[in-house]
Amino acid sequence: MEKIPILRIEDLYKQFPVTRKFIDRIKRSPKQVVHAVDGVSFTVAQGEILALVGESGSGKTTVGMNVLGLQVPTKGRILFDGHDVSDWATGRLRSGKNGDGLGRLSRRKQILSLRRRAQMVFQDPYESLNPRQTIWEIVVEPLEIHNLGLRANEKEARVRAALEDCGLAPADHFWSRYPDELSGGQRQRVVVAGALVLEPELLVADEPVSMLDVSIRADILTLLQSLRKARDITIIYTTHDLATAGYFTDRMAVMYLGRVVELGPTVEVLKEPRHPYTQALVSVAPVPNPRKRRQRVILQGEVPNPIDIPSGCRFHPRCPIATDECKKTDPPYVEISAEHEAACLKI
Amino acid sequence: MESQNRIWTTFRKKPMALVGMGMLAVALIMALFAPLLAPYDPNERVDVVPSDILAPPGEGHLLGRDDAGKDVLSSLIYGARVSLIVGFVSSFFSMFIGTTVGLTAGYYGGRVSNALMRFTDFLMVIPDLPLMLVIISVWGRGLWKIILVISILYWTYTARLVRSQVLSIKERQFVLRARALGASNYRIIVRHILPQVMPLIIAQAVLDISSSIIAESTLSFLGLGDPTLISWGMMLNFAFERAISRKAWWFLLPPGIAIVWVSLAIILIGNALEEIVNPRLKTHHLFNPRNMISLMLAKPLLVESESPPEVTP
Ligand SMILES: Nc1ncnc2c1ncn2[C@@H]1O[C@H](COP(=O)(O)OP(=O)(O)OP(=O)(O)O)[C@@H](O)[C@H]1O
Ligand SMILES: [Mg+2]
Numbered sequence: 192m193e194k195i196p197i198l199r200i201e202d203l204y205k206q207f208p209v210t211r212k213f214i215d216r217i218k219r220s221p222k223q224v225v226h227a228v229d230g231v232s233f234t235v236a237q238g239e240i241l242a243l244v245g246e247s248g249s250g251k252t253t254v255g256m257n258v259l260g261l262q263v264p265t266k267g268r269i270l271f272d273g274h275d276v277s278d279w280a281t282g283r284l285r286s287g288k289n290g291d292g293l294g295r296l297s298r299r300k301q302i303l304s305l306r307r308r309a310q311m312v313f314q315d316p317y318e319s320l321n322p323r324q325t326i327w328e329i330v331v332e333p334l335e336i337h338n339l340g341l342r343a344n345e346k347e348a349r350v351r352a353a354l355e356d357c358g359l360a361p362a363d364h365f366w367s368r369y370p371d372e373l374s375g376g377q378r379q380r381v382v383v384a385g386a387l388v389l390e391p392e393l394l395v396a397d398e399p400v401s402m403l404d405v406s407i408r409a410d411i412l413t414l415l416q417s418l419r420k421a422r423d424i425t426i427i428y429t430t431h432d433l434a435t436a437g438y439f440t441d442r443m444a445v446m447y448l449g450r451v452v453e454l455g456p457t458v459e460v461l462k463e464p465r466h467p468y469t470q471a472l473v474s475v476a477p478v479p480n481p482r483k484r485r486q487r488v489i490l491q492g493e494v495p496n497p498i499d500i501p502s503g504c505r506f507h508p509r510c511p512i513a514t515d516e517c518k519k520t521d522p523p524y525v526e527i528s529a530e531h532e533a534a535c536l537k538i
Numbered sequence: 539m540e541s542q543n544r545i546w547t548t549f550r551k552k553p554m555a556l557v558g559m560g561m562l563a564v565a566l567i568m569a570l571f572a573p574l575l576a577p578y579d580p581n582e583r584v585d586v587v588p589s590d591i592l593a594p595p596g597e598g599h600l601l602g603r604d605d606a607g608k609d610v611l612s613s614l615i616y617g618a619r620v621s622l623i624v625g626f627v628s629s630f631f632s633m634f635i636g637t638t639v640g641l642t643a644g645y646y647g648g649r650v651s652n653a654l655m656r657f658t659d660f661l662m663v664i665p666d667l668p669l670m671l672v673i674i675s676v677w678g679r680g681l682w683k684i685i686l687v688i689s690i691l692y693w694t695y696t697a698r699l700v701r702s703q704v705l706s707i708k709e710r711q712f713v714l715r716a717r718a719l720g721a722s723n724y725r726i727i728v729r730h731i732l733p734q735v736m737p738l739i740i741a742q743a744v745l746d747i748s749s750s751i752i753a754e755s756t757l758s759f760l761g762l763g764d765p766t767l768i769s770w771g772m773m774l775n776f777a778f779e780r781a782i783s784r785k786a787w788w789f790l791l792p793p794g795i796a797i798v799w800v801s802l803a804i805i806l807i808g809n810a811l812e813e814i815v816n817p818r819l820k821t822h823h824l825f826n827p828r829n830m831i832s833l834m835l836a837k838p839l840l841v842e843s844e845s846p847p848e849v850t851p
Contacts, residue, residue, distance in 0.1 A: 259718055299722075306720030318711035323733045332729075333719045385719070 229449030242436035245446030455531030558806025631689030640700025
């Protein structure tokens with residue numbers, strides 16, 4: 192695989208203000224923020240599938256939303272195909288760096304050009320389909336929005352191909368139905384189909400299977416995998432489940448409290464996790480191929496509140512091997528192999 | 539649409555709703571076919587002898603005659619037209635204004651929204667009736683003026699209802715999905731938000747019909763109705779001024795009963811619709827003292843379901 196980075200995230204921070212209680216406002220206690228994403232950097236190569244793994248609240252969705260320009264970063268920037276996504280998503284790109292002339296397009300056209308190339312599959316298939324639209328309306332809507340100048344029969348062919356590629360065949364059987372007549376797995380297929388009719392280059396799949404029955408998870412993941420093969424699409428797959436990530440991804444980024452603590456080739460990270468947090472996750476996960484029997488590491492305590500991120504290494508309060516130094520120093524990334532790094536002082 | 543079928547199926551199973559439909563149908567038929575149904579033309583000049591004035595019911599005049607010797611039944615039938623036109627048209631206008639304000643304020647938020655909602659609150663707290671009286675006395679009497687005054691004062695509840703719904707719907711994932719697909723604000727509002735709120739808007743509009751009818755009757759009763767048209771409120775006004783001392787109950791009772799009949803019909807329909815589209819609401823307006831009072835004061839019916847929890851973006 193060629194390693195052209197199609198996406199580059201540079202030191203991304205995203206904070207949300209906390210709505211203060213009335214009493215706190217009177218007491219003039221300081222304004223607080225949730226540090227949802229707290230200094231994340233990584234690149235994704237063209238055609239790669241990257242797993243973004245982390246517990247609930249670690250900031251996975253927030254990274255995805257910023258990647259698509261649906262939120263504006265507090266700090267840092269995200270480059271998609273060389274362009275700053277938050278400018279692109281608001282139609283404020285200046286003259287194109289790649290000589291692709293994007294900067295000369297009108298604002299609306301800039302926005303549409305980004306939306307066409309990067310799509311997102313949201314976490315909850317029960318919530319991400321408009322209950323008052325038919326499957327046809329849902330899947331054809333992207334084509335209408337982007338007004339690709341397709342004739343009626345071309346539109347029909349695109350919708351049919353998208354649905355059937357996603358395992359909803361024959362398409363005619365489904366498209367006059369409403370979402371509440373479909374199962375969760377079928378709905379998620381519709382969501383994926385709706386994202387794919389535009390033939391995007393980048394797909395952020397935000398926990399696409401976490402709300403589904405275990406029995407259909409593998410089907411959806413196989414679907415994503417086959418899409419990569421068929422369409423050479425780049426996928427960021429977020430999950431809290433190491434096992435599903437091991438299933439089909441190339442690289443894996445493990446997030447803890449808004450920061451990537453370990454990043455490397457999936458196989459290597461699962462086999463030789465170096466960060467104590469990853470080690471704990473791996474030790475309790477049903478990994479497909481557990482060569483070595485490991486001792487299960489059960490983490491102490493809860494994930495700290497992202498309003499108050501612990502000093503030093505953010506993982507130290509729960510870390511089984513933390514020392515005094517870990518309370519003071521925020522660990523830099525240690526290179527383990529060419530593509531594998533982890534943020535821990537004890538490596 | 540599938541969900542509309544569902545609403546209709548549930549609606550048909552509610553006996554009170556069917557009674558309401560039947561009662562409204564009677565009024566509609568009266569209004570539509572007034573010239574065929576009415577035994578006389580109320581606009582025709584009649585030559586009367588003194589004994590015709592306030593003549594009690596009898597041969598040829600089922601409900602007797604009024605103070606000008608005209609047939610009460612014919613006026614009653616023609617009066618349905620004014621009530622229903624005012625009811626339907628004002629409620630349509632207030633639905634339109636309320637929906638537009640509510641959608642704009644809810645979707646865009648920010649300062650414009652705050653200003654709009656402050657204005658809405660302001661209109662809501664002013665007592666409607668005195669304000670209407672003032673406007674009409676300054677502006678003059680006329681059917682369209684009455685319709686406009688009612689519409690301008692009665693959209694506020696719809697606006698609040700729509701806004702609070704929009705605030706929560708716009709946070710839902712399918713709206714985010716539409717945005718991720720590149721949908722414009724206009725498209726998101728029209729295709730994704732409005733269809734979710736529409737059933738509630740319709741239910742509210744139906745209830746507004748009866749408020750508007752009562753408001754029109756009140757204005758006419760107070761002598762501020764359109765002088766060129768017969769309406770139930772105006773009949774009541776004449777009856778009160780000129781017939782009470784003569785105990786001409788046949789002139790007084792029919793318009794009063796007619797107003798109650800139509801409002802009740804619409805409230806029955808509106809309540810059934812509202813219970814279907816907003817099932818969390820269990821109180822029945824008619825049996826709720828606050829609404830009985832507001833009904834008597836010709837204020838828009840207040841719905842008990844205060845909006846779902848507001849989500850601030
Ligand atoms: N719009 C928002 N306003 C305020 N806080 C937010 C917002 N979005 C996310 N957060 C907070 O930011 C943190 C990270 O949230 P995020 O949704 O990115 O986590 P996640 O890893 O996707 O978790 P999950 O597995 O539950 O989806 C959480 O503490 C969350 O409460
Ligand atoms: Mg999430």
